[in-house]
Amino acid sequence: xLVVFGYDHVGHQVGLxxxxxxxxxxxxxxxxxxxxLQGDYRSLFYGFGVDFADLREYQPEDDIRYIxxxxxxxxxTPYVRQYMEDREISAWFLLDLSPSMxxxxxxxxxxxxxxxxxxxxxxLLTRHGNRVGAVLYDxxxxxxxxxxxGRIQVLRLINDLLKQPRLxxxxxTDLAPLLARGLHxxxxxxxxxxxxxxxxxxxxxxxxxxxxxxxxxxxxxVWDPREVELPDIGLIVMEDAETGEQLYVDTHDKRFRARFTxxxxxxxxxxxxxxxxxxxxxxxxxxxxDLLRAILRFAMLRKQRRISSQQAQR
Numbered sequence: 001x002l003v004v005f006g007y008d009h010v011g012h013q014v015g016l017x018x019x020x021x022x023x024x025x026x027x028x029x030x031x032x033x034x035x036x037l038q039g040d041y042r043s044l045f046y047g048f049g050v051d052f053a054d055l056r057e058y059q060p061e062d063d064i065r066y067i068x069x070x071x072x073x074x075x076x077t078p079y080v081r082q083y084m085e086d087r088e089i090s091a092w093f094l095l096d097l098s099p100s101m102x103x104x105x106x107x108x109x110x111x112x113x114x115x116x117x118x119x120x121x122x123x124l125l126t127r128h129g130n131r132v133g134a135v136l137y138d139x140x141x142x143x144x145x146x147x148x149x150g151r152i153q154v155l156r157l158i159n160d161l162l163k164q165p166r167l168x169x170x171x172x173t174d175l176a177p178l179l180a181r182g183l184h185x186x187x188x189x190x191x192x193x194x195x196x197x198x199x200x201x202x203x204x205x206x207x208x209x210x211x212x213x214x215x216x217x218x219x220x221x222v223w224d225p226r227e228v229e230l231p232d233i234g235l236i237v238m239e240d241a242e243t244g245e246q247l248y249v250d251t252h253d254k255r256f257r258a259r260f261t262x263x264x265x266x267x268x269x270x271x272x273x274x275x276x277x278x279x280x281x282x283x284x285x286x287x288x289x290d291l292l293r294a295i296l297r298f299a300m301l302r303k304q305r306r307i308s309s310q311q312a313q314r
Contacts, residue, residue: 055071055079055080055081056079056080057079057080058072058077058078058079058080059080062080066080066081067079067080067081068080068081088129088130088131088149089125089128089130089131089190089191090131090132090133090147090186090188090191091121091122091131091132091133091147091190091192091193092132092134092135092147092185092186092190092191092193092215093121093122093132093133093134093135093157093195094134094135094137094178094179094181094182094192094193095114095118095134095135095136095137095161095195095196096114096137096173096175096178096194096195096196096197097111097136097137097138097166098137098139098167098173098199099138099166099167099168099173100173100197100199101196101197101222102166103224103227104224104287105224105225105226107287107288108287109287110197110222110224110287113222113285113286113287113291114161114195114222115158115161115162116291117195117220117285117291118157118158118161119154119157119158120291120295122153123154126149126150129149130149131147131148131153132149132153132154133145133146133148134157134160135181135182136160136161137175137177137181138167139167139173139174140177141177141178141181142164143160143164144181144185145160147190173199173201174200174201174203174204175194175196175198175200175201175204175207176200176207178194178196179208179210179211182194182211183210183211183214186214189214189215189216190215190216191215191216192211192215192216192218193218193220194208194211194217194218194280195220195222196219196220196221197221197222197223197227198271198274204274205274205277205278208274208275208278208280209278209279212278212279212280217278217280218280218281218282218283219275219278219282219283220282220285221271221282221285222285222286222287223284223285223286224286224287224288225286225288227264228261228264228268229261229264230256230257230260231251232251232257233251234252235248235249235251236249236251237249281302283298
């Protein structure tokens with residue numbers, strides 16, 4: 001069972017607010033996150049600065065998963081791959097906290113999923129001796145948190161995110177300034193998580209590509225099922241999360257639901273093309289799916305892709 005709790009800035013335990021995230025900090029060494037810390041760390045960050053560094057002869061205490069079978073066959077004795085885990089990584093979270101991130105129709109709003117993700121990955125990275133920082137953005141850059149290591153830094157990130165006020169309305173989100181701040185603020189080559197629903201004015205694709213040319217970037221796309229398909233539940237009020245504009249809609253109308261779904265499909269295709277153009281991997285996070293399950297699935301996909309790439313090079 002997960003023990004869920006939060007801390008204030010000096011480390012005192014506090015209760016979670018009603019609107020707080022589901023996962024902030026986990027106590028104990030046998031939780032699902034700790035399994036992720038041990039088992040799939042390399043799968044998650046292979047290619048993100050935790051890469052293959054050297055080969056050495058196998059020792060009895062080594063994990064057999066890291067045996068290089070090709071080299072072992074050539075040398076006639078087992079060899080294992082060593083990785084650069086001891087090299088410190090600087091990781092940044094570029095966080096979209098615009099009004100559309102407060103939407104959620106199932107279990108949690110998208111903002112709560114964002115906070116869960118930051119809490120999980122910040123802990124994952126700092127537990128391995130790395131530093132984490134963040135840029136917070138709603139309709140402007142609200143705060144830049146320089147990267148530091150340790151548990152207190154994780155708690156500071158969580159605390160700042162929980163205290164960040166929600167904007168009832170705002171002008172339409174433009175992610176370009178958030179990405180531009182990342183380009184300006186992050187000097188050393190780093191691992192960068194761009195966490196957003198990517199509901200934005202056009203023009204963010206090229207800055208994302210530039211950011212990926214300087215750093216290792218992962219786009220974390222948070223989405224809600226009702227943004228893709230409307231249920232047949234009769235008359236509803238739809239509200240633009242950014243502007244507050246409202247519209248009455250009859251969801252019994254099959255043609256309207258079909259148009260809505262088709263529009264969502266086109267937007268999905270455009271997003272995928274934009275990510276492909278920027279050359280970034282994408283981790284989709286749904287408000288109705290367990291966060292750890294989504295992360296583990298992503299780790300497995302990365303692992304399978306790496307294996308396929310290695311097999312193709314033989």
